[in-house]
Amino acid sequence: MTSIIKFICYFTQGQNHRIMSEKIKSPNCEICSFKGLLFDSLKPDELGRMNSCKDQFDFGKGEIICQEGDNINSIIYVNRGLIKLHKDVPGKQSQIVSIARPFDFVGLLSVFSKTKYFYSITAIEDSAVCFISKVCIINEINRNGKFALDIISRMSKITDDILETKFALSSKNLRGRIAHILLDFANNIYKSREFDLPVSRREIAELIDMRTENVIRIMSEFRRDKIIKINGHTIEIINEDMLQKISVAG
């Protein structure tokens, strides 16, 4: 029993109101399969309050969720799909700050210190995204110390992960970076030697700070050297040890 309506989104209250995708009449947080991930420490009445503070939207592949400079008024939670945080500098290749998957909170990454996003957010695949009002979160933090700690450790983990990755990558040469990210996909994201790359070659390039041509070139080298198999977007890691060596040596 879900009613679908089109409407103009004022969530970001930014300079540029964008037409958002279909609004899904928000499923109740209490029955949301993901609530346990952050809202563990909330009692039913608190969860009820949270429920009334959020809205869920669908975004099609390629749709912009918000843009650099928009006001931050919500935490963004990924329910389904895949979204990217990216920074576009005119005249330069854009950079991907991070990619968020279901269970990830992306808005946490600035919401308490900045009033405006310093990155844009775009759906890489068709995605469902929850917007949880910042004010509600703040109220809940004031009320519930356990919840505050949950939020804090979640924030801390997000930014630490991004920082660690960026620092690891920036000291590596191109081959090392490709090796690193392939291992990351296999071991941390998909937990399998074989996986479908959810992103284009260009997006990989933007994620690890190199050029599309070189992503392709090096992946082809790896294929030639029997380190990986490539079939379109499907990658299989054949020689993980070698990949590890290349990543470390890079």
Added chain:
Amino acid sequence: MTSIIKFICYFTQGQNHRIMSEKIKSPNCEICSFKGLLFDSLKPDELGRMNSCKDQFDFGKGEIICQEGDNINSIIYVNRGLIKLHKDVPGKQSQIVSIARPFDFVGLLSVFSKTKYFYSITAIEDSAVCFISKVCIINEINRNGKFALDIISRMSKITDDILETKFALSSKNLRGRIAHILLDFANNIYKSREFDLPVSRREIAELIDMRTENVIRIMSEFRRDKIIKINGHTIEIINEDMLQKISVAG
């Protein structure tokens, strides 16, 4: 009435206990000129609890405050001096994650999500550093929602700043990076066109991901082109507009 004793530091409870510098009998937080910066929202009794949770130490220039892999059990607060967070990968140039000055909390940057530091901390100048026990902070967060919010926004700001800087720098060429960091020192840190660089050329290189030789080379170019004056570690910015242009174009 301060007693000075040498002792082995168990703060980090790490694998490697280091001999710390003189322990200063901790000045009382209540009279600490810096308390307002984070501990505004604490009542006298709460501040008293906090006071009993912290210890202050002096570190000489070059002394290691903690090392990558050490357990994180405290938040580190810089009272005096200058310290650097850095990552050392064997066989590679080390990278400076960030430089912290008085008023800065460096430990905040991982304390709630990780058990171990992913970077080392070293004094760049003679410094006084406060260690505030993580457990105490957590207790206080549980008790005091306003305090929790203060901590959160402080954390958020630290990581956002680091991330923004890193992203800005990584898309620039070497000249752009040097221009960027010189402007940063002048406008954000020292708020003066003339300032003493507190770090060596090598440390600048490690901070903005380039080689010492090129830092020197490019700064010499800037001097030749009458954009800056250099006198040892003293820098004066003559043509700020040009520096700005180089930074943006970089």
Added chain:
DNA sequence: CGCGGCTTTGATGTTCATCAAGTAAAGTGG
């Protein structure tokens, strides 16, 4: 005084971005 670290400049080589050009795949409109 001499040693090691910091600074500086020049010469050389490697890595990687850029340009170019062509193929495959995927979306678009009739």
Added chain:
DNA sequence: CCACTTTACTTGATGAACATCAAAGCCGCG
């Protein structure tokens, strides 16, 4: 469903940016 357009992918050739190597002067410190 097919022609058309656009976007993604791929390989090669070239040049620029930057790391590396080398050597020498400088300064502080034991």
